[in-house]
Amino acid sequence: MPSFKGEFEHSVDSKGRVAFPAKLRKALSPQANEQFTILQGIEPCIYLYPNDEWEKVEEKLAQISSFSKRGRTVKRNFLRSAEDLSLDKQNRIPIPSHLKDYAGIDGTAIFIGNGEMIEIWSPEKLEEIDSNLSMDAYEEMFEQVMSGNNPEED
Template identity: 30%
Template sequence: MPHLTGEFECKLDAKGRMMIPAGLKKQLPEADGEGLMINRGLEKYLVIYTKSEWDKRLDELSKLNEYDRQNLRFIRYFTGGATALMPDSAGRVLLPKSLLDFAGIGNDVVLTCVLNKIEVWDKAAHTEMINNEPDNFAELAEAVMGSKARRIDE
């Protein structure tokens, strides 16, 4: 699957439905046929995967030893609340209320593409997260990616 790109502001209607933005929909051609999957993120946001990407995640989880309590807790947390999303004829998806409540998502939403998934944030929480960017992003980049990048003088 190609990596997804973009950031999109959306509004939820009174029923919790969200229109998939046109720019994102173009990147998700399989969504109409296979649907999407949504579940809790690692922090207070939700994550949307294509069905094929979700299946890859489940394949990874199925290799873990379920008799190890830590593994079982992770599997339970990661898969708990996972829900299939099928776009309706108008291109909307219904986001589960329990997941919206978990993430504290109101009517204003920001969709942020992160490699092969889409993070779903409450707009205010997203703004706060962005405003808490490290003072020196270059230091973070060096700490995370420094050992992976080839140095020019090598």
């Protein structure tokens, strides 16, 4: 199982391609075969799942009932922007224009390893999110999540 971690900033070229960070590439499992699913994040960022980890997400989605309004809505909104892609020969990924627009990514993209997946942010959106979180609030969240005592996980 890969464990993506770290933060990496790269330029986005005029065709929407961005170099995939070498340290993150080293963490890819051979089963991923340099294939990814890219989609709109819950926050104003992009999620990038290696193929083997995306299969686990699809297994969870398959357990959600399409017969309930909540199930249909979650699946529809989570999957509507998803696209499959792979690294090119220069180890770049093409970011689809609708995802770049959603995340506000223009000339620079920030990759953040998030365990089994990678988040891609615009520097401005990441700064905005970070500035809205006080150290005290982060400390409280961290304690709740890491202690397993988290009644209202967001």
